[in-house]
Amino acid sequence: MAESYQPPFTITSAIIRLISDISEQLGRLSVLSDQNNLRLRRINRIRTIQGSLAIEGNTLSEAQITAILEGKRVIAPPKDILEARNAIKAYDQFETWQPCNEKHLLQAHQVLMASLLDDAGRYRKGNVGVMNGEAVVHMAPPANRVKKLMGDLLNWLAASDQHPLITSSVFHYEFEFIHPFADGNGRMGRLWQTLILSQWHPLLAQLPVESMIHAQQSEYYQALNLSTLKTDSAPFIEFMLGVILETVDSNAGSNTPQVGQQVTPQVETLLKALFSVDQPIARNELQALLSLKDRESFRERYLKPALAFGLVEMTLPDKPNSRLQQYRLTQQGRTLADALR
Known part of the structure; x- marks a missing residue:
């Protein structure tokens, strides 16, 4: 009898520490189980979709995806709009799928890639390489091995007794290594890791991990390449565990933290900076004040969580993309910032 497949991975001290930290933070997390926070759950789902699609080059903003979700007309490339609609449908069906079920995996790919790929819902028939500009950084296994490799991986997932935080990350890496589909592998790998995690802790289905990955996109690909x-x-x-911990940290507590409740170090830094300025300030000026060069990272890790928690507000809330837009502390943000000094 042939031995069952075992993906190669080492459990490091860093992995053990991260699992402990994530578990501890999840124990404190109540924001998504509170019926009064349905709005934040919706915001996080939109951030999840926008982040995962943006990694693949989709140009839609969170506001545009919100409009699509509400059935409004959006002026954007038709392909980008179709990708968003497909992703919304996929997350609507999310809870009906089982991670170890190959049929469900193929169904999910069919939903995500409907009208975008002729072979949506079917494994690739040709050989593929992962490109970085002009260079091939990874040559995926031959197409005639994909069916067996995916079967082995799904069987391992079903039988593994490792912690779900480990199995989900191993599956995600192995999935990207196999690259089983002609297109859509990145968004499928991220979706399936979230599905695996959600069956361990339902709150993880509702946190915008993909948005955090997007903010650290180059590190995401570096980690994939280094593992290979x-x-x-x-x-x-x-x-991945670092990203998950950061996501849980940024959502810990309620959506309106009081003094003494936890916010991330990034949000604390932002609040202190706004408190010191003591007047509305433009996004680029605020970013410069914090000596941050990466605009996307600033938006995802500092500004958006502070806005979601109601600690910071826009001076022009009805015109979020206005060139005149500025940001200031809310009264609650001011109280918290004063306590953090």
Whole structure:
């Protein structure tokens, strides 16, 4: 009898520490189980969809995806709009799928890639390479091996007794290594890791992990490549657990934190900076004040969580993309910032 497949990975001390930290923070997290926070759950779902699609080059903003979700007309590339509609449908069906079920995996790909790919819902028939500009950074296994490799991986997932935080990350890495579809592998790998995690802790289905990955996109690909070079997915596991911990941290507590409740160090830094300025300030000026060069990282890790928690507000809330837009502390944000000094 042939031995069952075992993906190569090492459980490092960093992985053990991250699992402990994530579990501890999840124990404190109540924001998404509170019926009064349905709005934040919706915001997080939109951020999840926008972040995952943006990694693949989709240009839609959160506001545009919100409009699509509400059935409003959006002026944008038709392909981008179709990708968003497909992703919304996929997350609507999310809870009906089982991670170890190959039929469900193919159904999910069919939904995500409907009208975007001729072979949506079917494994690729040709060989593919992962490109970085003009260079091939990874040559995926031959197409005639995909069916068996995916079967082995799904069987391992079903039988593994490792912690779900580990199995989900290993699956995500192995899935990207196999690259089983002609297109849509990145968004499928991220979707399936979230599905695996949601069956361990339902709150993880509702947190915008993909948005955090988008903010650290280059590190995401570096972790994938390093794991391939080492023939050990530990670097990718560590990266993903770090992203998950950061996402949980940024959502810990309620959507309107009071003094003493937890906000992330990034949000604390933002609040202190706004408190010191003590007047409305433009996004680029605020970013410069914090000596941050990456605009996307600033938006995802600092500004958006502070806005979602109601600690910071726009001076022109009806015109979020106005060139005259500025940001200031709410009264609650001012109280918290004063306590943090």
